Amino acid sequence: MSHAEPPLYQRDPEAWKQHLAEGNARQARKRVGADALLTDSDGRILLVNPSYKPNWDIPGGMAEANEPPDTTVRRELEEELGLTLSAAHLPLLCVDWVSPHGPWDDSLMMIFDGGVLTATQLSNLRLVDGELDEFGFVDLQHAQQVLRPYVWRRLDAAVRARTTGATAYLRDGRPD
Template structure:
């Protein structure tokens, strides 16, 4: 091998070390994933977490190296005792949220899980260590309970789900 050959050819181990060093220096993003869950009448499920003052969609923050779809499924199981198949969810929205307050930027996903069956509804069981309660609301009522930026994200996700597209937002706006 000659010195003019690229590092990945002449020293694969040094190349992997170089990549690992670059990876360690790159920015990390927080990632969250929520789900749109509806009852048989089409009302949207909102949760009232005990760790913050506002109502929200079910879901939460994704763990390190966890795919967003896996994370939202885990969160739904933890928060509501709801087990869904990955094929039950469709990506409806991705929102890049700029830095604000103490938080760095983040990527927020919303998956549409459609309507829950009567059996699924009967077995919903909120984790009382995390949620005070949950309720199903019409979109107008949901808008009144959600923080404005969460409502913008949900509204875009609902429109995208209806049109079988995916909304891409920047701070809740397209």
């Protein structure tokens, strides 16, 4: 009976580390965006009007390199609206795989539940870094009118997920 040679990771840990690094360099990278569903006590949804695109959007933004999505959404809310979320855990409501479009590769877009804002949080909201022209609270019907259709579908799925407790998985804004 022949004795098999031990796997590379046991024989040569440094060679194994190099092998993993080469694989990591060749594998696809995905952009990740993280937004927050935030409401006031009347159930109206916070939307933002970015200065760099034509439509209103859900507050949040794109992850930096090696940044966890929940950290992304907290950072973006602080940088753009001066909002610090106190909840230790932000429940994930929706993940949307967005296929390649225009000059963009595919991406993963997430919506976390930022909860109902307190009176203090509402009074402290402000435009901070110049990326936003304005913000406001709207009902679902108005949100559908001002959001791009795929962003609206993502938000609608997140609102339903907040009610049902089941995270939504979408492809291009549609249930899989």
